Amino acid sequence: MQISIVGEAGSTPEIAALAEEVGAELGRRGIILVCGGGRGVMEAACRGAKSAGGTTVGILPSSDPDAGNSWVDVRIPTGLGQGRNVIVARSGRAVIAIGGRYGTLTEIAHALKGGIPVIGLRTWTLSKGSVVDPSIIVAADAKDAVEKAVAAAGRPRPTDISND
Amino acid sequence: MQISIVGEAGSTPEIAALAEEVGAELGRRGIILVCGGGRGVMEAACRGAKSAGGTTVGILPSSDPDAGNSWVDVRIPTGLGQGRNVIVARSGRAVIAIGGRYGTLTEIAHALKGGIPVIGLRTWTLSKGSVVDPSIIVAADAKDAVEKAVAAAGRPRPTDISND
Amino acid sequence: MQISIVGEAGSTPEIAALAEEVGAELGRRGIILVCGGGRGVMEAACRGAKSAGGTTVGILPSSDPDAGNSWVDVRIPTGLGQGRNVIVARSGRAVIAIGGRYGTLTEIAHALKGGIPVIGLRTWTLSKGSVVDPSIIVAADAKDAVEKAVAAAGRPRPTDISND
Amino acid sequence: MQISIVGEAGSTPEIAALAEEVGAELGRRGIILVCGGGRGVMEAACRGAKSAGGTTVGILPSSDPDAGNSWVDVRIPTGLGQGRNVIVARSGRAVIAIGGRYGTLTEIAHALKGGIPVIGLRTWTLSKGSVVDPSIIVAADAKDAVEKAVAAAGRPRPTDISND
Numbered sequence: 001m002q003i004s005i006v007g008e009a010g011s012t013p014e015i016a017a018l019a020e021e022v023g024a025e026l027g028r029r030g031i032i033l034v035c036g037g038g039r040g041v042m043e044a045a046c047r048g049a050k051s052a053g054g055t056t057v058g059i060l061p062s063s064d065p066d067a068g069n070s071w072v073d074v075r076i077p078t079g080l081g082q083g084r085n086v087i088v089a090r091s092g093r094a095v096i097a098i099g100g101r102y103g104t105l106t107e108i109a110h111a112l113k114g115g116i117p118v119i120g121l122r123t124w125t126l127s128k129g130s131v132v133d134p135s136i137i138v139a140a141d142a143k144d145a146v147e148k149a150v151a152a153a154g155r156p157r158p159t160d161i162s163n164d
Numbered sequence: 165m166q167i168s169i170v171g172e173a174g175s176t177p178e179i180a181a182l183a184e185e186v187g188a189e190l191g192r193r194g195i196i197l198v199c200g201g202g203r204g205v206m207e208a209a210c211r212g213a214k215s216a217g218g219t220t221v222g223i224l225p226s227s228d229p230d231a232g233n234s235w236v237d238v239r240i241p242t243g244l245g246q247g248r249n250v251i252v253a254r255s256g257r258a259v260i261a262i263g264g265r266y267g268t269l270t271e272i273a274h275a276l277k278g279g280i281p282v283i284g285l286r287t288w289t290l291s292k293g294s295v296v297d298p299s300i301i302v303a304a305d306a307k308d309a310v311e312k313a314v315a316a317a318g319r320p321r322p323t324d325i326s327n328d
Numbered sequence: 329m330q331i332s333i334v335g336e337a338g339s340t341p342e343i344a345a346l347a348e349e350v351g352a353e354l355g356r357r358g359i360i361l362v363c364g365g366g367r368g369v370m371e372a373a374c375r376g377a378k379s380a381g382g383t384t385v386g387i388l389p390s391s392d393p394d395a396g397n398s399w400v401d402v403r404i405p406t407g408l409g410q411g412r413n414v415i416v417a418r419s420g421r422a423v424i425a426i427g428g429r430y431g432t433l434t435e436i437a438h439a440l441k442g443g444i445p446v447i448g449l450r451t452w453t454l455s456k457g458s459v460v461d462p463s464i465i466v467a468a469d470a471k472d473a474v475e476k477a478v479a480a481a482g483r484p485r486p487t488d489i490s491n492d
Numbered sequence: 493m494q495i496s497i498v499g500e501a502g503s504t505p506e507i508a509a510l511a512e513e514v515g516a517e518l519g520r521r522g523i524i525l526v527c528g529g530g531r532g533v534m535e536a537a538c539r540g541a542k543s544a545g546g547t548t549v550g551i552l553p554s555s556d557p558d559a560g561n562s563w564v565d566v567r568i569p570t571g572l573g574q575g576r577n578v579i580v581a582r583s584g585r586a587v588i589a590i591g592g593r594y595g596t597l598t599e600i601a602h603a604l605k606g607g608i609p610v611i612g613l614r615t616w617t618l619s620k621g622s623v624v625d626p627s628i629i630v631a632a633d634a635k636d637a638v639e640k641a642v643a644a645a646g647r648p649r650p651t652d653i654s655n656d
Contacts, residue, residue: 002557002567032566057549057566063409063582063606065494074524074549074566075494078579079606081391081407082277086247086270087570090555102277102299105290106250109269113246114555114571125291126269135266166393166403196402221385221402227418227442227573229330238360238385238402239330242415243442245555245571251406254391278391278407410605411578414598430627433601433618434578441574441594453619454597463594 002032002057003149004092006107007041007100007123015041015099018121020048021142022096027054029146034059034091036084036107037068037075041098046071059088086110093153096145097123097136108136117152119145166196166221167313168256170271171205171264171287179205179263182285184212185306186260191218193310198223198255200248200271201232201239205262210235223252250274257317260309261287261300272300281316283309330360330385331477332420334435335369335428335451343369343427346449348376349470350424355382357474362387362419364412364435365396365403369426374399387416414438421481424473425451425464436464445480447473494524494549495641496584498599499533499592499615507533507591510613512540513634514588519546521638526551526583528576528599529560529567533590538563551580578602585645588637589615589628600628609644611637 003026007019023045026033033049035042037058046056050071058072063079078084085103089095089110094117097108104123111118112135119137126133137152139145167190171183187209190197197213199206201222210220214235222236227243242248249267253259253274258281261272268287275282276299283301290297301316303309331354335347351373354361361377363370365386374384378399386400391407406412413431417423417438422445425436432451439446440463447465454461465480467473495518499511515537518525525541527534529550538548542563550564555571570576577595581587581602586609589600596615603610604627611629618625629644631637 034568055566057568059568065582065585074547076526076549076551076568076579076583078411079409079582080411080579081409082274083247083250083406083408083411085274086250087568087572090557090569090571091567093557102273105273106270106277109266109273110246110249113266113270123292125293127289127291128287129289198404219402221404223404229418229421238383240362240385240387240404240415240419242575243418243573244415244575245573247570247572247575251404251408254393254405254407255403257393410602411575413602414575414578430601430605434598434605437594437597437601438574438577441598451620453621455617455619456615457617 001153002034002092003153004034004088004095004107005041005045005098006035006088006095006104007098008104009038009040009042011040011044011099015122016044018142019044019098022098022121022145023048023054024052025143025146027052029150030054032057034088036061036088037072039069041100043069043071045098057091059084059091082106089116090114092116094119094149096121096149099123117149119149119152121145165317166198166256167317168198168252168259168271169205169209169262170199170252170259170268171262172268173202173204173206175204175208175263179286180208182306183208183262186262186285186309187212187218188216189307189310191216193314194218196221198252200225200252201236203233205264207233207235209262221255223248223255246270253280254278256280258283258313260285260313263287281313283313283316285309329481330362330420331481332362332416332423332435333369333373333426334363334416334423334432335426336432337366337368337370339368339372339427343450344372346470347372347426350426350449350473351376351382352380353471353474355380357478358382360385362416364389364416365400367397369428371397371399373426385419387412387419410434417444418442420444422447422477424449424477427451445477447477447480449473493645494526494584495645496526496580496587496599496603497533497537497590498527498580498587498596499590500596501530501532501534503532503536503591507614508536510634511536511590514590514613514637515540515546516544517635517638519544521642522546523642524549526580528553528580529564531561533592535561535563537590549583551576551583574598581608582606584608586611586641588613588641591615609641611641611644613637
């Protein structure tokens, strides 16, 4: 099982602590952590996963195989820049979004487009008019996020046939 | 000058009419319309642009050079699936989002990540906590959307250096 | 009709002259020229096309909308780096390769993989063992290259179903 | 250390046996095997790696997380079609090409473009005019291929600055 973690590169200590806990919880459960391989939330989550004996994959924006944080086990230097975000989103059975800015929003959106469940920790809220879109499953804390991700990951996912 | 139009493939008649008007307004001004080349908002906008003598470009998800709606002048069959959305977003000096679901949201997010102004017509609202993100410039109608896009397109755009 | 031109960024004057002639011939025939938007062969071909009243499209590696040579009409700033080469190859009904190094080879290979005819002017020869692969159609000069590209473009192209 | 294996999806038994041996040799050395995740050479190499206790990564063309052969440990469902080939090529410190058709040629070319050493086993020969390009390092057998890949992987790689 693979779960993707997305979030901002320049995170606050509080957000980084959340990410580290999420990573550790994934590591303890033997779930492979996929992320963008960078700093902030990505680095904290990878460090957490490694501290718990987990495996980490970094889908890097650069084509430099030495790029990425030091807690990444498998490095995929795509050279696609922000184009790699769709790959990060699609490589998990569920996506956990922690904090985040516009890059994180691209990954949330690509996951939702692909029918992949998104669990949110202090991340974006999406609305159409005044109606909040219910697709981001809000978690209370790190453990809750991983539990909700694992539960949601088991559900069938719809095929992506439209291109809107 | 190029402006990108993003929106849902399966649009309502009302949304399609808005898209057609936006396309026509771009065509009248000699602005090249870039879109995903598909149906719904994309097709209506292209039809509008062609009715006003404009030029249209379709960045297609498929690798089939015959794919896309019949109002596309230049067809780019990327074969990248939803991975082509980042290209649609980046190919305009501004992006006009009309209605839209999750695919449209990926394009809005990629534009904002790249510092490209986004003008919205009945599209997503983004918030963090209860604070609405002011980055999507709301337009009142088709003409207003194009005017706001042209005005915003002139502003300097920040370099994309982070990867969050 | 669209035809793609691929070739090296740092071309010799002789190769650049060939590319300019090919571009001019495409322009005279009203064929849209697609290329990587850069220097060398790409710039010379675009200049030739514009001198003959043609239309040019540049699929740029950078995400900078001001990148690319000054003879490009439609700029597609993909931000995908060398990942954009597959798009250049797939966007023509035929590909004309002029000179070229490894980047050009990626585009020749992507075209052949997609069943798109490749016409060669002083470009790569491909062999398996001592058997030359006949898939690159060798042209004698610029006019011959365009004639062979137009003739080959009319042929049905096989569907790409394998992933080898 | 990561090494990429590229080759045809529909391989002969002889080519598949070579691929399996290469995979096993990588597994014995604790080198992570990256490939396109498909059948033929890819499947045989992954099976070999797993039989020797190695780790395998599949960069899939599809966006289906269940796609790919059954010997892949980490699945990256890119959804980019043949656009994923550049990622396969760039994700190894060296690339070993075994047999192969045009898809394999795209990966050889992307590796050479990126300054990544390519080791060949019964694969393409590249020439300009009648001069064979020396960049593909020819190996005699599976063990020789892995030894040459490991030796070449240690060399500095040039930065990719041109776009030809």
